[in-house]
Amino acid sequence: MPHSDSSDLEPDSSHSLHPTIREEIQDLMMSSDNDTVHVPPPHLAARFSRSSNLRRKSSATSSRRNSLSSHHSSRSSRSAHGGPCSTHIAQHLRRASIIETRKARLADRAAHAEQVRLRAALAKAAPRASTSSEERALAAKQAREKFLAQVAANCAEEVKRAKKVAEDTREKKAAEHLKLKEDMIERLAEAEKRRLLQQQNQRRPRTATLLSVEERKVLIRRPRNETEAAKVIQKAWRNSKRRSIVSDYLELGLTLENIQKTSFEDVGSLLSQDKVLETTTKVLRMYGLQDNDSDITGESTATRTFLSAFLVLGHPAEVLSQEGEQEKDLIEKAKNALLCFDTVVVNPSLSPSANQLELLSEAYTSFQTAFTAWKDRDSSVLLDTMLAQFVELDAIWQTVKNDKEGLVAEDYREGIQHNQTLLLVRLKRLAGPDRAMKMITAAVRKSRKAKGKKEPVGDVRPRAASLPSVDATAPTLTPIEASVSDIDADTPEPGNRKATSLLPDNRTIMHELAINKEYRIDTKPKMDMRENAIQAVSANMRRRFESGLGDLFIVAMAETIREKLLSLVVPGKSLHTLISDSLDTEMIANQVKMGAFSYQQFFTFMNSLLPKICAPVRDAEVKALADDQTEDPIERLAKLNYVVDLLSVDHANFSLQMNAPLLIKEAIGYEQRCFVNTIGGRTLKRTSKWWSEAKRKTEEEIVRRSGRDQSTPASRATSDKIYIQGLVDLAIGVTEWHDVDIPETLELDRSRISRMRVDILHMVVISAILLTAKNLMRRDVRSQWKEQAQRMWDLPFTDGQAFIAAIESRYALPPNTKTQLSGTTERILLDGRNRQVSHPVVKVLLQKIKAHVYTRLSASSADERVKAASSASQVLSSGGLAEFVVQIGAMVDELQRVADVDREAHGKWYDDVIKAVNQENIPGV
Structure with missing residues (x-):
């Protein structure tokens, strides 16, 4: 076993020692009672004794080994056991105790650290109330960020403005430099022309003596061979041919002075002669202005283009429609081309120099380019105008072609066909046959689609509706009363019927149907109209409940809904019986009287009944009503009444669609009967005053135009002219009128006339702004800026910058032009806001519209109307109203229908008014 420190032995694990050592330890412990100290053998003493060099050094004063208890335990162990073995065991025991103490202390520290960590986590997760200092710091941070963002925006705007100014300055300098360069080139060209002309006009100085015949013979150079002789002969032949061609051209007398003295028609005839065209073509080909290999058509076109320069300079008023920048440039280049050409052909015996031919080629090319650009622009405007005229004629034909009884179609057909043929020939000549037909087809299709009948979205036919029977021989108007019998059935308070019902009265329906055969009641009312209707009914019901008449009102409302629903179903059918029995008025009255009426059962029954009656397009409204669980029964009852009104509108439109032909025949008679009931025995004071004023204006206009006295028979105003004058004054005006200004005969057209006045105001304001912009930008006033006009139509009159932005969306405005246009726009919009006419451009445009509408409405024959x-498109386009040709045409058609219906329905009343006015016996005037 290798040698190891005694500290590596565990005190409590004596069984792990070597057996021999264990026995020796036991013997020592057994002999511990003897006083004799047994010294172990050297090898054991060396093994269990701690070497001094391996003994652990004292670490710190606070160490447990250096404590008094440690020394005491060490001495006591030695004294108790009396040897190294007992010392070793005590050390191991002490070591174990130290380890356990340290483990406990470490465990306590770990537990304490865990508690601290948990408390920190809880404190961090808990919401902390912000202090005032933190709030101030946050507010300061937000203010700083806002200020920095504002500074950045201002800096970006300044940079953008600086870039814009720099770009404008750069463009201005470039334009000035280019203009100076062009001026210098023109001056040099003029100087060269004058120099050449001076050289040609200078005579050869006379010599002192003439050469003798012998000397002249000596100067004659004889060709050395046949090649040189051939060259001499060819040169002489070319010079002779050139002199012949130039002489033939000069004999034509095509000079600017002669062209200006001759009339425009004679000049046109002269320039179209074959001799003039052939001679001019030879001259142009000789000077290299035309290619010898080009076809005959191309040569003829180029020759006619060159000869057009004489027309442009000789008769600019007849050739050019206006004096814009492009026209001025064309005149300048035509003058330059003719000047260079006259310089070349001034003398047949002189050959032009190379410099002269170069200048002529440049001037000729520049004129051709300018003429082609001007012709294309003018042709496009002319094409648009003629297309609009063709479409207008087609629209008139579509309006009158179905009139077989009045023979109106026969009167119009010949005139429309003749004018459309002339337009078709001109369009084919300008655009070519194929392109002209494509353009006409597309324009007519678009016009018919825009004016065609609008198909309803979804099926609007009521599920329980059927075609009502119509008695054509009945003297009274039973169809309309049968189809819209629910018009007069509404809430019990008659004064609120118009405010709460979606259906107009019978007279209004018949009047609109007579004017427009495709008239249908609006099935898509606006949201504000829906809310107003519901709120009006709810307020009426609440007032009744507060006054103690709530029970009677419930019965009346149930009766109203019952009558409306019964008018939507076929009598005798199951639904008709179900509605009659379930909504019996006497039963509901008894339930209300005894307090047994249940709103919930009533609404449940209606929610199950309405889907069986309504049209498929109303499924969404009916489902929304069923899903509405508002606790207020009055509001739910008002919403129910509104939905039932929608179903009545659908049923009325369905009946109108089925019975429209017969209703239109009875419309005039019904209007006359209603008018008699409306006015009673009263006199038509407003109509008389209106007629008197129209007569006065008509007579003054006739005197102003003819200069004759109005007492002469030829200058007297007819009733037709007076009526048209009065109708135009009513419809075309921008000022508001009072109730006394509208005639009694046109009372049903009050909303229509008001709408026309608003439209006219928008037209003249927008057209005045666009016309000003076109003039400032030197654009053709006949060009149509439809996109800009459409964007301006919905803009309020208070936002002038929005109108400028609409123009800038397509056309870049220079700073000076934008400033001038902004000032003019503000003055024009002021007229729009004040509904007055003070700006000169607005006045002129309004007068043009009135004159045009009056001319078209006062046409007495079909030829005059056609x-x-x-010519409507051409007249309005040249007057600055190119963007609203279609709208004005539609307004004329609508006014024409209004005039026809009004004069046919109220003719006998107008006769009485005319007699009273002519006798100067006007009541109330």
């Missing part, structure tokens, strides 16, 4: 409709 002519006015076909």
